[in-house]
Amino acid sequence: MQLLRKILFPVSLVYALVVYLRNYFYDKGIFSSKSFETPTICIGNLSAGGTGKTPMVELLVALLKDNYKVAVLSRGYRRKSRGFVLADDSATVGTLGDEPFQIFSKFSDINLAVDADRRNGIEILEKRSKPDVIILDDAYQHRKVTCGFSILLTSFGNLYVDDWYLPTGNLRDSKKEARRAEVIVVTKCPSNLNVDARNAIMAKLKPEPRQKVLFSYLAYDDSLTAVDDSISLDDLKTKEVTLVTGIANPQPLIDYLKFKGLRFEHLKFKDHHDFSNSELDILREKKCILTTEKDFVRLKDKVSNLYFIPVKHQFFDDGELVLKVRLQEFMK
DSSP: OHHHHHHTHHHHHHHHHHHHHHHHHHHTTSSOOBOOSSOEEEEEESBSSOSOHHHHHHHHHHHHTTTSOEEEEEOOTTOSOOSOEEOOTTOOHHHHOHHHHHHHHHOTTSEEEEOSSHHHHHHHHHHHTOOSEEEEETOTTOTTBOOSEEEEEEETTBOGGGOOBTTTSSBSSOGGGGGGOSEEEEESOOTTOOHHHHHHHHHHHOOOTTOEEEEEEEEEOSEEEOSSOEEEGGGGGGSOEEEEEOSSOOHHHHHHHHHTTOOEEEEEOOTTOOOOHHHHHHHHTOSEEEEOHHHHHHHTTTOSSEEEOOEEEEESTTHHHHHHHHHHHHHO
16 A cells, blocks of 8 residues: 555555645635624644544533534535534434434433434524524535634644655645634644653744644543443453454544553454444354444444443643633633
C-alpha cells in the first residue's frame, strides 16, 4: 500500500491543485459561503482518518446542553437513508449512520439530524427545532457554511503539518486552512506527554496569536458496557477475548488493553465496516467480544456476549476549562 501511495504521487499533486483552487475561490467570494443566524460550532480535521471527532462532539454536547438548546448536524456517513433525517425514537444505525446514532443514544434529549447538504440541514433545524446552537460534525472542509467557531483536531501520530495530500498522504484539505480554527486540539497524545514535547509540537503548528492549542489523550473507562449488563476490564483477564474494531485507527485502544494486561485476538475491519452475514456468523462463535462504542451500536442486535469500552478526551492541564471558557465567550 505504501508503494502504491508513492506511485500515485502525481495524482496527489492534481488533488492539491484542486484543493488550492477551491479554497481560493471561497476566499475571493467566487464560491459563496453562507452564515446563519443560529450560532454554529464546527468540529473537523484536515486529514482523513480518525482524530476523535465523535468523542469531541459528545464533549461539546455535555458542556453546552444544560444551558442551551443544542442541535447536532452530521453527514451520516454510510447511512441507508437519504436527505434530511431528524432522529427520533424510531432512529437506527441505518437511518442515521453509526456515529450519529451513537451520539443520539447518549443524548436523546438533543436535536440530532443528518444531511449531506449542511446548508439545507441547518435551515431545516432552524425552522423545526429553533436551537440555540448547532454543532456541525466533521464539517471543517465544508466551506459552503461559514461557521462562527471552529475546532480543528489533529492526531499526535499524524500532525497535519507533517502530512501530504491524498492519495500519497492523508490530507484532504490545505494545511493553511488551519488558520480558520479558533481552537486546535492535538488528540490521541501519550498520556505522559511532557511540557517540552508539547512546546515542540506548538512550534511546528505555529498557531496564530488568537488561536488556542490544546492537548488531549484518549481516556478509556475500565467499566465495560453491554446491552443490559456491565463488567470490569479486569473480569476479562480470565476470559477468551476477541477484540473487534471497525475504526480508522485502533492502535491506541490496542496499546491500552495490552498495558492493562489483557490477552486477546484482534479482528480488524475497515472504518464504518458493514459486517456481512458470514462475518457475523464468525463473531457469534466467539465467547466474549470487546469492541468500540461505534462498532457496538452496529453489532448489539446481531451478536451476543458483546461489550464496548467507553472512551473520552482527557485534556492536559486545564485544557477542558479553556475550551469551556472559549465556548462561553462565543455564545455570549
